[in-house]
Amino acid sequence: MESIKRGLVNFGKGFGIWIILLLFNTRSGESDVNGIKIILDVILAVILTGNYRKGKYMAMLVAILTTVITFLPLQAGWEILLLLGITVLGWILLKVSPEDVHENQMTGQEYYESEAVDNNQLVTSWKSRNWLNPFESYAYSPDAGVSVCKGIIRRTYSTIPTMTTRAKIHQSIWQRLFGFCDVSFQNNYTGQQFGEEILMNIRFKSARKLMQMLP
Template identity: 75%
Template sequence: MESVKNGLLNFCKGFGIWFVLLILNTRSGEANVNGLKIILDTILAVILVGSYRNGKYIALVVAALTTVVTFLPLHAGLEILLLIGIAVLGGILLKAAPEDTQESQTAGQESYIPESVADNQPTFWKSRNWLNPFETYIYSPDAGISIRKGIIRRTYITIPTTTTKARIHQGILQRLLGFCDVSFQNNYTGQQFGEDTLQNIRFKSARELMYML
């Protein structure tokens, strides 16, 4: 329940930040420019809500620069070029900025491990959330199910498969698209294991995973 509250709180924060940026960065009569700014504001809001401290500083700088560009009397084409340049500069700074040690505000079983350790695990099955390209799932008998989330700072979640069994869930829309969710149930208590699930993976891929388990 606490994770649901944190998720809703982060959503409200992100929406508020996005709305403020939208007011500061858009103006009437420039549909093409405003479309680019809406996408940029969404990315900035996601970074500002996250736990990557250096990323927040860079996002604030990018937001300030885009606001300045908005208030300048520039031609639409030149404004788009400046926005693209600012976005590229922000991306370079994000890539070059070192990871900070700020603790995640999320609770539960989420933990951070070096990416090299996760990548060295033998892979027997791999899939992704097809509605979220920044969320991937990997299975190996030794490591269990590994969930990788995030854009700037990644979160690694491990679900053991020796004490759990998988269950497939499909909604109406998922059945039409051929997707499904996979949750995990504790073998001893019969309760759902944590709140982490494999979301929007292909149904065929989910059946393959259940066969391997």
């Protein structure tokens, strides 16, 4: 069931990215050029929803360049040549980039660092994000507790202590459908919610992993 939800989420993300690309790099009256762009946008959307970091960077570069070309007053023939040239350039840059498995593989901003202890894996740090707000991220370590970062230009940072609080998972109906959840923290002594910080719209699997790590 989890794999089906993940597939639906990835499909929704890919379809949304494809629609956005179409809005920015197609224009009326150029059926030949638009046909090429539609195919190219499908490829870019697939790459951007994948787990290959360098591939995402190259896809974003190609998407930006094709958008710039769309706004230039070029004839259809020249625009097609530039599109092909940009696509080939992106492929060459991707091929010549050094291969680093740890650097290239992405896990959707959810990261688990572990070390072997008596043949068991003990997770010592954790990172996740708000999947509906790309400018809100979360992290946990035994020393620092749960850290919350919000904003892009003006940022706020806050910390939730984990020695005097306990975590609680909340799921609405739509969150259960897509595999998301919220995590709040309650004071161990009063039972009241600790502050106003809530980890919003993180993956349910990631939230369960965090619950296992907390003291």
